[in-house]
Amino acid sequence: MEERENLFSSIPVCCCPHRGRGAVTVPIKKYKNVLSLLAFVAPALIIYSLFLLIPTVGGMYYSFTDWNGLNPNYSFIGLGNFIEALRDDPDFVNALLFTMKYVLFMIVLQNVFALVLAVFIETKTRTKGFFRTIFFMPNMISTIISAFMWTFVFSQVLPQIAEKTAMSFLDQLWIGDPKVSFYSIIIVSLWNGVGYMMIIYLAALQGVPQSLKEAAVIDGASPFQTFRKVTLPMITHAVTICFFLTLNGAFKVYEVVYGLTGGGPGRSTQVITMNIFEEAFSNNFRYGYASAKSVILFVIILIFTFIQIGVMKRKEVEA
Amino acid sequence: MRLRKGASLLITLFLSVGALISFFPIYLAIINSVKTQGEMFSSFLALPTKLHFENYSQAFDKINLLHSTLNSVIVSVIGIGGIIFCAALAGYKLSRTSGRLSAAIFSLFIASMLVPFHSIMIPLTRMAKALHVSGSTYGLALIYIGLGVNMAIFLYHGFVKSIPRELEEAARIDGCGEFQTFFRIIFPLLLPITVTIAILDFLWIWNDFLLPLLMLTDSNKYTLILSTNTLFGEYNKEWSLILAALVLTALPVIVIYGFFQKFIMQGIAEGAIKG
Numbered sequence: 001m002e003e004r005e006n007l008f009s010s011i012p013v014c015c016c017p018h019r020g021r022g023a024v025t026v027p028i029k030k031y032k033n034v035l036s037l038l039a040f041v042a043p044a045l046i047i048y049s050l051f052l053l054i055p056t057v058g059g060m061y062y063s064f065t066d067w068n069g070l071n072p073n074y075s076f077i078g079l080g081n082f083i084e085a086l087r088d089d090p091d092f093v094n095a096l097l098f099t100m101k102y103v104l105f106m107i108v109l110q111n112v113f114a115l116v117l118a119v120f121i122e123t124k125t126r127t128k129g130f131f132r133t134i135f136f137m138p139n140m141i142s143t144i145i146s147a148f149m150w151t152f153v154f155s156q157v158l159p160q161i162a163e164k165t166a167m168s169f170l171d172q173l174w175i176g177d178p179k180v181s182f183y184s185i186i187i188v189s190l191w192n193g194v195g196y197m198m199i200i201y202l203a204a205l206q207g208v209p210q211s212l213k214e215a216a217v218i219d220g221a222s223p224f225q226t227f228r229k230v231t232l233p234m235i236t237h238a239v240t241i242c243f244f245l246t247l248n249g250a251f252k253v254y255e256v257v258y259g260l261t262g263g264g265p266g267r268s269t270q271v272i273t274m275n276i277f278e279e280a281f282s283n284n285f286r287y288g289y290a291s292a293k294s295v296i297l298f299v300i301i302l303i304f305t306f307i308q309i310g311v312m313k314r315k316e317v318e319a
Numbered sequence: 320m321r322l323r324k325g326a327s328l329l330i331t332l333f334l335s336v337g338a339l340i341s342f343f344p345i346y347l348a349i350i351n352s353v354k355t356q357g358e359m360f361s362s363f364l365a366l367p368t369k370l371h372f373e374n375y376s377q378a379f380d381k382i383n384l385l386h387s388t389l390n391s392v393i394v395s396v397i398g399i400g401g402i403i404f405c406a407a408l409a410g411y412k413l414s415r416t417s418g419r420l421s422a423a424i425f426s427l428f429i430a431s432m433l434v435p436f437h438s439i440m441i442p443l444t445r446m447a448k449a450l451h452v453s454g455s456t457y458g459l460a461l462i463y464i465g466l467g468v469n470m471a472i473f474l475y476h477g478f479v480k481s482i483p484r485e486l487e488e489a490a491r492i493d494g495c496g497e498f499q500t501f502f503r504i505i506f507p508l509l510l511p512i513t514v515t516i517a518i519l520d521f522l523w524i525w526n527d528f529l530l531p532l533l534m535l536t537d538s539n540k541y542t543l544i545l546s547t548n549t550l551f552g553e554y555n556k557e558w559s560l561i562l563a564a565l566v567l568t569a570l571p572v573i574v575i576y577g578f579f580q581k582f583i584m585q586g587i588a589e590g591a592i593k594g
Contacts, residue, residue, distance in 0.1 A: 034420060036497055040412035041424055044405035044468045048428065050450065051465025055442035056434050062442065117337065120330045127331070133580060134338040137345070140576045140583075141569045142526035142544050148551050148565055149344045152558060157347060157363045164362075191341070196587060203588035223326070241591050252435045255528050273437040280441045281533075287441055294438035301435055 063292035068285050081292030091267050092293060095275040096300075098182075099251060102271065103304075105186050106193075106250040111242055113190060114197035119227065121198075122205050132202065136195035143192055147259020150188045151175065154260070178268035181261050185269065189256050193249070197242045204238030205231065240312040247308055251301050272297055345569070352562035359559060371559070378563035381554075382546040383538075388571065391542040393456050394531075395524045398463035399517050406468050407513065410475025411505055415484075425476065428469045436466070436529065444533050453534045462534065463524050471516045474590065478512040479505075518579070518586035525572065543568050 063081055067074035085092050121131050138146060154174035174184045208231050216226040232239075254273040257263060263270035263278075270278075276297065280290035351359050353370045378384075413425045443462070444453065452458025482505065490500040506513075531542045538549065547568045554560055576583065 033416070037412055037416050037421060037424075040497075040501075041409045044409035044428075044472060045424065047401075047405060047461065047465040048468050050446065051443060051462050052431050052434070052439065052469065053427070055439040055446055056431055058442035058446075059439055117334070120334055123327070123330060124334070127334075131334050131338060132584070134341050136580075136584065137573065137576065138341055140522070140572045141345075142528065142572075144526075144528045144544060144548060145565055145568050146344075148547070148561065149348050152351075152562065153344050153347060156558060160360075160363055191344070195341075199584050199587050200591045203584075203592070237592075245591065248433070248435075252437060254437070258528075273435075276437050277440075290441055294435075294441065298433075298435060298438040302433060305433060 059291045060295055062288050063295045065288040066286075067288040070285065074288065077288075081289045082296065084289065085293050085296060091270065092272075092275050094267065095270045095272045096296075098269065099253065099272040101182070102185065102189075102253060103247065103250040106189060106253075107243060107246050109186065109190055110193055110197055110246050111239070113194045114242065115201050115239075117194065118198045118201035118205055119231070121202065132198075135198055138191050139193065139195040141192070143255040144259045146192045147188055147256050150184070150191070151260055154184055175261055176265060178261075178265065181269055185253075185256055185260055188260060189250075189253065192256070193246075197246065200238055200242055200245075201235065204235040208234045236312070236315060240309065243308055243312060244305065247304055248301060251297065251304070348562045348565050348569075352559060352566050354559060356557070356559050374559045374563035375567065378550070378560055378567055381560065382543070382550050382564050382567065383541070384543075384546075384567055386539065387541055387543040387546040390456050390540055391525060391544070394460045394463065394542060395521055397457065397460035398467065398524045399520045401460065401464035402467045402471050402520055403513055403516060405464060406471030406516070407475055407506060407509055408501065409468075410472040411479050411501060411509070413472070414476045414479035415487075425472075428472050432469055432473070440529070440533060447534060454536055454540070456535075456540050459531060459534050462530065463520075466530075467520050467523070471520070474512055474516055475509065478509060482508050512589075514582060515586040515589045518583050519590045522583075543571075 064076055064078060065074045066077050066080070117131075117135055121128055121135075124131065141149075158174060173180055175181050212230050212234070213226055216230045221229065252273060253271050254277075257269060257271050257274060261269045263274045267275075272293075276290055276293045279286060279293060347363060350367055351363055352374055353372065354367045355371055358367065409428075413421050447453035447458065447462060450458075452461055486504055486508075487500050490504045495503065526544065528544050528548065531545045532548070535541055535545060538546070541549065547564050550564050551561055
């Protein structure tokens with residue numbers, strides 16, 4: 001497959017051991033190859049560098065300074081911002097803990113619901129397409145629009161239903177009481193996100209050979225046993241992917257909370273991204289400090305992702 | 320798998336309840352968007368007695384629907400087109416070239432895939448200001464290219480491996496230049512993964528909220544989502560108006576979903592498995 005290009009690229013650029021004719025053509029060809037590589041890559045690399053790479057590096061750089069975004073004179077304060085965020089900023093720590101709780105709920109619930117729906121839908125032949133369409137539909141609607149729709153349901157519809165019927169458990173301060181609104185946030189996130197994971201699980205389930213399941217049934221396995229012992233081990237890669245996607249998405253939650261509670265009442269439902277946003281754009285322009293908070297978010301996501309992938313990849317190998 | 324009648328019935332029941340919950344908020348938004356405020360508050364669940372489309376004409380003006388939709392379309396089309404153009408070129412070449420430089424550039428693209436948007440939004444807004452791209456629809460599209468290109472390169476890079484090299488060699492022997500070979504021979508073969516990328520990026524860009532919020536200040540340049548957000552903030556008790564605006568905002572994607580359902584689901588499954 002790779003013979004021709006490899007021949008040239010495996011020869012180091014600067015030193016050519018042979019003198020004479022070949023020595024001239026090889027470096028030129030090599031030089032040409034580099035040029036053509038750069039020509040193909042340049043548009044992507046330039047735009048990517050400007051809007052993603054440099055901001056990433058810049059954010060990390062500023063996180064060690066006391067820059068306020070305006071003053072050209074700023075100084076390095078080492079880990080000062082990080083220490084302040086984690087030790088002296090209860091709002092940030094609360095937002096962090098609130099987000100972690102949210103992530104935990106989402107990872108479990110989103111995947112359980114998505115997998116159950118996928119498995120159930122898979123057993124249907126005639127109504128499969130219909131259910132798939134309906135369950136995925138909320139995912140098409142922008143998160144923020146979903147949150148607004150549910151604000152209507154939570155603040156208007158449910159209280160009215162509770163009033164008119166005997167279902168008094170529906171009469172909650174769905175949005176006003178932080179204890180309840182945590183679950184409101186979860187409900188909307190699930191409503192919006194389960195369909196996406198369900199599609200991935202459905203695709204994985206279709207890859208499980210029918211013959212294996214039939215063999216298990218002939219051997220006398222119950223449907224649940226078949227699922228547990230045959231199907232589930234065959235779709236572990238999908239489980240890993242969905243856990244990864246949920247974990248990554250949930251740490252970055254912003255729109256649902258913004259649309260439903262705005263972080264309130266007070267800062268009781270503030271998530272970490274909201275705290276960063278507030279620090280950077282609506283408070284006192286402490287860019288350095290806000291950057292440190294966003295670096296903390298990045299590091300947390302990185303750590304959890306590596307742990308999750310590491311653990312689940314090992315499981316996958318075993319299975 | 321064969322299930323007993325009872326179990327099968329229970330599953331149908333469970334799925335039906337789930338489907339009801341799934342559809343419930345959309346249904347409520349639709350039926351209440353054609354009621355008057357008074358009719359709505361007497362019962363949210365009752366079907367409307369008379370269709371009041373004036374909510375829609377009001378919402379239509381308030382969110383500047385045609386203009387906002389046009390802005391969203393411009394951002395999405397340029398953004399997706401740019402991502403595909405840049406990433407296909409780079410992903411193809413990086414996949415075909417071996418050697419340290421190519422590997423280094425590829426890792427440079429991949430390294431940032433886990434960086435959350437919130438970690439770069441502060442420096443990014445400053446960069447956008449410095450380059451004079453903030454506050455413009457085209458500038459916004461340009462930023463989307465920068466943010467989306469790494470994932471697309473990753474997908475192209477993997478896909479190119481499945482295309483035989485003989486095709487390019489034949490084209491070269493026939494006298495095709497490198498770029499010509501790419502655009503005439505390779506790019507059409509990349510169509511399946513291009514569709515996947517286009518779908519994933521469309522869902523992302525069309526529904527995105529935070530980046531337009533940070534970049535756009537002039538309400539004439541607002542995307543659809545942003546206009547609706549502003550309306551929600553300004554008229555937060557006028558539910559009939561808000562619901563009409565929400566339905567108007569959700570409608571285009573639902574219609575697109577109706578047409579391209581199969582591709583969208585395939586795109587998501589493929590994107591996830593390769594990612």
